[in-house]
Amino acid sequence: MKASVGDRIVTASGVVGAAVREGVVVSVRNADGSPPYLVRWSDTGDETLVFPGPDTVVRHGDGGAQEGEAAGAATGTSAGHGVPARSTTWHVQLTLVESQGSTTAEATLVAGPAEHGDVGALRAVGHARKDPGDEEVPVIGDEVAAGRALRRLADALLGQAEQDISARTGNKAHVHP
Incomplete structure (x- = not known):
């Protein structure tokens, strides 16, 4: 998974009934864009260091490609299945x-x-x-x-x-x- 400052991070909760969290990457610790990232969460305004897991999607700042974790990270696909990662809110x-x-x-x-x-x-x-x-x-x-x-x-x-x-x-x- 790669991210840049300004990209959006969307993380599904590992707990049933808990909210999906969305935030903005405010700092990238590694020059190659790999985790961890400092993220400002939209629901609280808090900034936390994030080590994204398979329940996380990166939405790049240009509104283009999205990126999932695991095998699909290099290609912008979901867990290597050839399907672009997707996030939506209802x-x-x-x-x-x-x-x-x-x-x-x-x-x-x-x-x-x-x-x-x-x-x-x-x-x-x-x-x-x-x-x-x-x-x-x-x-x-x-x-x-x-x-x-x-x-x-x-x-x-x-x-x-x-x-x-x-x-x-x-x-x-x-x-x-």
Whole structure:
């Protein structure tokens, strides 16, 4: 992996549910552009010394090639598989409305730009209703409604993937959840 000052570093988390981090290379320690790099993270502004692993992609400052770790580093491919490394960001917005012991959550996925198709925006709704005898604890209704909306959103996204695979292959597809 090679980087220059000004390149962007995108690192996927090794922990399920944790955020993807993105930062800018502010210093390269080796003249040949090899790691480690001093990176300023966009989410915190902190600068840390980074030794990138296989979960990291370098986006070069000119907006051109991207580079992955391992065998593909010299060619700008992902783990030597001949496929250019790629990084994209999708956003999920959750809107919660609580009224009279009932909570409604709307989860909306807005996918980033796609090269070969457009997921666009998917939307799903989840509901939660408090038992009349239970204490009013709004956060619990939020959790239940949001969980249901996100589960439905995940199902909708997998359904979209099945449709896209079927359209490309001409065969009915099934994606295991």
